[in-house]
Amino acid sequence: MPAAALYMDAEIRPNRSLSERxxxxxxxxxxxxxxxxxxxxxxxxAVFVLLPFLAIDVLAVAVAFMLSFRSGRVIERVQVSPSEVKITYETPKATKVVWESPTAFTRVTTEHDSDRRCTALRLALSGRETAVAAALSPGEREAFAKALEEAIWKARSHRD
Structure with missing residues (x-):
């Protein structure tokens, strides 16, 4: 059985301005x-200053960056096929499906601030919503919203 055509298969990776080096x-x-x-x-x-203040602040900075690097390895994948829209979060250890909906009934909604920048992008279906592309900048999110709407529109008009 042939695989269904994908009208979008996008990977969204969080940007980290500081490399591991x-x-x-x-x-x-x-x-x-x-x-x-x-x-x-x-x-x-003043020996008692050493451990409580100096060692703990190095440890706190190291832990904060390690957590940041770990969250930076999460990939958000958005797939649009004629039958469904699916969002998954992929880590090196696992893949978790966070949204599945029929393409025919899925809506793309955006929120804008007073400067007309896209502050939020969501998929909606029957009162359910999920955020999409939160890792992108407002300009990138706006462009992604247009591409996602176009992919859904093309998938809806797909004929076998």
């Missing part, structure tokens, strides 16, 4: 600055 450089600079501060505090005989 950049993170290593940043955490090294923070660690060196904290070591310098530690030397000053040790000379002042």
């Amino acid at each position: 950049g993170f290593i450089i940043l955490i090294s600079v923070i660690t060196l600055a904290n070591c310098g501060s530690a030397l000053i505090f040790m000379r002042m005989q």
